[in-house]
Amino acid sequence: MKLTPDQQASGLESLADRAVVAACALADAAGPENWSASAVEDAAAALEVLAGALAHLDPECAEILSVVPVAAAAVLERVEHARTGDRPQDDGQGAVGTSTALRQALTGHGITRHRVHQLGAALVTVTLDPADAQALAALLVQRNGIPDQARHAEEGWGDGPAETAAAALAEALAAHGPSAYARVLASGQVSAGLTPGAARSVVAALGSRPSAGPRTGRRRGLGPGYKGLHTG
Structure with missing residues (x-):
């Protein structure tokens, strides 16, 4: 610096x-x-x-x-x-041990360039390179049984590789908790946030066999992250 x-x-x-x-x-x-x-x-x-x-x-x-x-x-x-008036309640287990389990699950699938943060008992975040974020999204799609997301990329889903990876990850994570989301940081990396319960659901999904059944999830919008707020 x-x-x-x-x-x-x-x-x-x-x-x-x-x-x-x-x-x-x-x-x-x-x-x-x-x-x-x-x-x-x-x-x-x-x-x-x-x-x-x-x-x-x-x-x-x-x-x-x-x-x-x-x-x-x-x-x-x-x-x-x-x-x-519809704030979801966590299962009471908090985030104790969840971040460690998530790190191990990601590493077990060859996603080693990750950073997992535990923010109190309410939020777990994971920061990934775009390629790893896309790989995680693909893994979750297989486990969740979500329809193929390749069509979104063909339609110009996102403004670039990082934005597209964040959008794909956000949709894949939505199947594990309505409060989960993903966004692009100014560093070019993708950061996802999810509750401890959603993080445990992701860990369980990564440890399961791929699902063949269809399942839909609610896509969350992407925030501006570190790229600032554009007005005008």
Whole structure:
């Protein structure tokens, strides 16, 4: 990592200082009863954008911060479920041992370039190269019995290899839990987030024989990840 001397970064420093002031004002005003759905959405978007900006420092920083957009999306998911009153309940086992089992299951199928993170008891994330994400999606398709997804790629599903792999993985993971999702990070890698229960379902599927029966899953949309929010 190579940093610019402070005197040459006055413009950026001014913007960062204003961001801190705004964040402090928000924290002072925030309380359990003060949040609205739109306020949570804006705050989560700010977290994701700031993490994305810091992720450009170097690949290592991008990896460290890779959990932020996934965690922000999980918070939004939780808020939405709370708003509609249909928040799913975990089975009580938490995430203890789940991340280790997922690592072992991936390694057992030759997917060794992965990073699994356990964020408390509510979220497990896995970061993969696009090729490995596509390979995992294909494995889950075989186990889940989901119809062949090759047609999606032919229709231009995604803007590139990473986007297509994320879309395929998101659809394959949807069969294991409605809160599972996948997105592309600015590093070009694919990061997926799922509940501990969904992660255990994935582990079980990877250890089972391929299924021949059809099964459908709900496709989740892709978030902007570290590529920023495009407006205009």
